[in-house]
Amino acid sequence: MSVLIVIPARYKSSRYPGKPLAELRGASGSAKSLIRRTWEAAQTVSGADRVVVATDDDRIREAAEAFGAEVVMTAEACANGTERCADVLARRPDLRPEIVVNLQGDSPLTPPWFVEALIDAMRAESGLQVATPVLRCDRETLEAFLEDRRAGRVGGTTAVFGARRDALYFSKEVLPYTGRSFAEGETIPVFHHVGLYAYRPAALAAYGRAAAGPLEGLEGLEQLRFLEQGLPIRCVEVEGRGRVFWELNNPVDAPRIEAALARMGLD
Template identity: 40%
Template sequence: MPDLIVIPARHGSTRLPGKPLLPIAGRTLLQRVVAVGRTAAAQAGDCTVMVATDDARIADHARDLGVEVAMTAEALDSGSARAFAAAEGRVGPDGLVINLQGDAPFIPPVVVADLIRTLRNGQADVATPVFRLDWARLDRLRAHKHTAPFSGTTCIRAADGHALWFSKTIIPAIRNEETLRAAGPVSPVWQHLGLYGYRMAALAWFAAAAPGAYEGLEGLEQLRFLESGRTIATVEVAAPSHALSGIDTLADLELAEQTIRRLGDPFPA
């Protein structure tokens, strides 16, 4: 069986209802993410793309885009659980499932393909991309969190690249920041890009396990794996030119359109 890129796409977002159907510079959010998934699948090889949703309007739009749809239960509590529901019966026990968040339209396709390659060539249960913030990006993230405190996730990594923790707070706290700023252009903060690759066995465990305590506090499903002692490989990628935090608010939509006007549209034609 081929590996699978699943795009979870809910209509009932608490902060931005119906966001998969909202336009960004003339193309819907879902259309943009589907295009990323298709390009990544072609780059990785032996991989297919599917949209997982609980809403008929989103399903109809996905079919209009020519992508397969899995209808999943509205009660599912995370994108990973929705990805598992879509993948069950379609991916073998040793296969891979990529959860390409339906609100992350500017993820470079090569990043998605690199997650697949990392899992194919390694032993981690989960893989996810991160990038190092320079000081200017860190300043922008801090400012952004004044208006959208739960938009944007940071990561602490071990020396071998495995994740130690993720948080919606900017971590680590930085002592003697002015000295570090004078020493070089790169901060010690890693920002997380919102997609994951899983071994099917790890994803099946996740779907059956109870949420972790810190997962509930942070609203970060990947903490369920870390709280249980499972391994998440972080894949270092280049700092993106386009805004890549999830589209969670109307302000995020406007920021995305401003970035496209300034830097061009990365939509993979």
């Protein structure tokens, strides 16, 4: 099955304007833009046939083309990355992928095996329409989530799912509520939702035709539109393998990501 990775990137982020062009320093101190680091992460994924950056902003287009990325210009009206992925397929029918991966442009620490796990899940189950990874929180990540909430910041997203691992809900609150701290080595029942999706083209087309529902509007989480429309999302559990995963949601996240790049020796 042919796989297209789309990296949606918009300049007008309400929480962090110009975020895709924000520079992050690697292990040696060299700086690269967020969009470049995400594009370089996509290049390490096995089984992907093509990678494109999807944007509506000429500043991002110019920066991406300068480091060698293929760019598809999309509508300014796209409200989120999933709509932007759908717009890519609508504008470029020549691409014809069987699986589309949405690697959000604020996730440069995404390990390749996260993406590969989604591709494998989609290939293994022909009826699966949407899949997304979840990562069991360690103490450091859970405390970072709770710290963000105490400070009134919107940080990472958590996921809860049923016995078949189909999603029940996603939230920017820390769910499920536990009401206690956890000892070193204790299993933590909170899962970090990784901002990454795999879709069938038909699911993307249906998403583009559907209106945003009230939960999507309240949480500001694009994937809730699928759940509100009754389309299941498979949660695929992945392992960090010692890698720290963190998205650039707010300016305060930049030092966290730079520290992770330094620890992993990534330039």
